[in-house]
Amino acid sequence: MSENFKVIDNYLMVRMPEEIDHHKSSYISENADKFIVREQISNVVFDFEDTKFMDSSGIGIILGRYKKIACFGGKVFAIHTDNRIRHLFMISGLHKIVEIMD
Amino acid sequence: MKNEMKMEFDAISANEAFARVAVAAFVSELDPTLEEISDIKTAVSEAVTNAVIHGYDGLEGGKVNIRCSIDQDVLHVEVMDKGKGIDDIEKAMEPLFTTKPELNRSGMGFPFMEAFMDDLEVLSVPGEGTTVIMKKKIGCIPWIGDEE
Ligand SMILES: Nc1ncnc2c1ncn2[C@@H]1O[C@H](COP(=O)(O)OP(=O)(O)OP(=O)(O)O)[C@@H](O)[C@H]1O
Ligand SMILES: [Mg+2]
Numbered sequence: 001m002s003e004n005f006k007v008i009d010n011y012l013m014v015r016m017p018e019e020i021d022h023h024k025s026s027y028i029s030e031n032a033d034k035f036i037v038r039e040q041i042s043n044v045v046f047d048f049e050d051t052k053f054m055d056s057s058g059i060g061i062i063l064g065r066y067k068k069i070a071c072f073g074g075k076v077f078a079i080h081t082d083n084r085i086r087h088l089f090m091i092s093g094l095h096k097i098v099e100i101m102d
Numbered sequence: 103m104k105n106e107m108k109m110e111f112d113a114i115s116a117n118e119a120f121a122r123v124a125v126a127a128f129v130s131e132l133d134p135t136l137e138e139i140s141d142i143k144t145a146v147s148e149a150v151t152n153a154v155i156h157g158y159d160g161l162e163g164g165k166v167n168i169r170c171s172i173d174q175d176v177l178h179v180e181v182m183d184k185g186k187g188i189d190d191i192e193k194a195m196e197p198l199f200t201t202k203p204e205l206n207r208s209g210m211g212f213p214f215m216e217a218f219m220d221d222l223e224v225l226s227v228p229g230e231g232t233t234v235i236m237k238k239k240i241g242c243i244p245w246i247g248d249e250e
Pocket of ligand 1: 056060157158
């Protein structure tokens with residue numbers, strides 16, 4: 001499953017699963033943190049290309065990673081977000097800290 | 103149109119997906135849009151996840167009960183646990199309020215339920231459990247007269 005994590009320069013790319021819920025979220029957070037610490041990553045890019053479902057667990061994953069890297073000047077990006085995911089970002093205020101790229 | 107469904111399952115994270123899909127399937131007779139299905143799945147996922155994480159503190163042995171009913175074009179969903187309950191419901195429902203920030207929770211569960219359903223009511227007694235009652239009106243079913 002670690003093919004879902006890829007390091008390119010100073011960026012950790014995380015390919016998010018089809019369904020992002022509590023059941024899946026700790027796996028993603030723990031693995032992302034391993035890369036962030038081991039490879040001293042400052043930026044994280046979350047790729048939602050495959051994602052069909054997300055609940056507040058996805059917000060927690062992003063917020064938690066943001067807190068880890070923001071103090072070192074790191075940034076969080078989101079790519080391939082659909083309307084629904086952007087709506088969830090909006091309601092939770094996440095759009096203020098995540099850079100949405102498309 | 104009236105219909106009712108009840109289910110009980112173990113309060114473990116593996117059942118979260120099953121629970122939201124079951125409710126979405128139950129409501130399909132109302133011909134919901136894809137967006138309405140997503141709304142319902144997210145709201146049910148939030149309530150069930152809360153029962154697992156907070157109600158039973160992630161410990162096994164607890165049960166979650168869901169009761170769904172359809173009355174005309176309104177879906178009614180109740181998610182119940184017999185876990186630890188909520189001391190201050192008003193505070194718990196505030197956006198970004200969470201008692202488990204160490205578990206990467208963001209305090210957006212209740213705000214999402216509120217955003218995606220038409221009505222949200224939370225009943226809880228500390229030490230006895232929590233019941234979340236949600237309602238949502240589905241689409242605009244064209245009136246085809248009384249078929250009875
Ligand atoms: N079934 C429950 N039993 C006991 N406490 C609950 C229950 N549901 C919610 N709570 C309490 O209400 C708080 C807010 O719930 P909410 O779902 O909004 O946020 P969260 O679960 O903490 O984070 P998120 O849902 O974003 O992952 C929880 O932190 C918890 O203290
Ligand atoms: Mg929650």
